[in-house]
Amino acid sequence: MPHRTVNLHLVSDSTGETLNSIARATLARFEDIRVIHHRWSLVRSRLQLDRVLEGIEHEPGPVLFTLVDRSLRHALEEACARLNLACLSPLDGVMDLLQSTIGATAREKRAAQHVMDADYFRRIDAMHYVLSHDDGQGTAGIAEADVCLVGVSRSSKTPTCFYLANRGIKAANVPIVPGAALPPELESPPCPVVGLHIEVNALIDIRRHRLRLIGAAGVRQDANDYIDHEAVKSEIVAARRLCTARGWPVIDVTRRSIEETAATVLQLMEAWHARRHLAEARTEPSDPAATVLGHPS
Known part of the structure; x- marks a missing residue:
């Protein structure tokens, strides 16, 4: 008490x-x-x-x-x-x-952080994007995404995407479903892809709660692959192996809040862009004129 x-x-x-x-x-x-x-x-x-x-x-x-x-x-x-x-x-x-x-005095302006500026409209646009590209919808639009989250069903992809949208980030999310192929847009993704991992027992608890909410209490829970321990374990392992094979970083969300997961996603996005810029810099000739002349430096 x-x-x-x-x-x-x-x-x-x-x-x-x-x-x-x-x-x-x-x-x-x-x-x-x-x-x-x-x-x-x-x-x-x-x-x-x-x-x-x-x-x-x-x-x-x-x-x-x-x-x-x-x-x-x-x-x-x-x-x-x-x-x-x-x-x-x-x-x-x-x-x-x-x-x-x-060395300057701040303006006395109330609610300055809530003005309807470009940043505000970017957040609204990101919200619309998440609604249109949730749970694998509109996969062609992944080309416009700032980040794509992948993971098994109920691994907190959607709430994380909405939290990121409030930061102005266009976040798509694609479920990893057993036996189903990923969209071709993820073969050579134009943006960072981040996997979300969750422990077996935690995921089963979430899924059982989900079944109760949608009125699926009549389903034999011990026979349903959606919440069967071995089936769920295999699903999680397969998703983890897929991310590893593709070189996608994975975040364990089992004991993380949505805010913590989103913060880690933002860090991974920054690292992805930093590596990309470094790779581009290495491929650029140090003396463009020499390349034109046929004598690359």
Whole structure:
């Protein structure tokens, strides 16, 4: 049972995603603490802030905030001081460091990270791409992909692709199905291909849960290759051997979160492009004029 309950107020003039991420990352390191999150987003006027202050006074607790408007920020800090509550803007230290390093003052612009710029539309485009190329759909479109994930059914390919799409990455995914050939586009893939591996027992548990969700409880689970231990083991081994034979790196997702898997995929993508650029540089003649003259250096 939790030993202590804490009210944590997250006050933002934008969506509050930054504060949510900071709170989640830091609170994960505490045990036996029950934290009640009070999320106050899009706080952009004094009237809205007054409602926040009423909530903080009613259920007091530490306050994390990201407010650009100086008058709102000052009012919040004064109220917290009066209530003897800790109040912190987590981005202040980072902002001070960058301003001193860059030698320029940051603009006072709320929700600057959520503007509808080219990066925003790239993320939306990537989302549409994932929807159109999920689970082996539209394999011809792999030529447009930034990365392709392969793996057995229920190895977290789809959620990883959607997470990558939120980073602006067009991620296709292709299932490795026993007895079925991979699409010809993967014979000479134009993008990095990454395999996702999962342990047998973990995969069987996920698949059984999937069968229950789709109303397949009547299927004899001990006779179904989809969840039969030996059949699943053979399926996983075959998929791993396929990736090894093709030279595709493999990530074990058994105990990884989607975020961790996606972060590793991004690292593998960077390594793939670095190797490709290095190979291209090695094939380029050091003196193009000498090559034209028939005397390569």
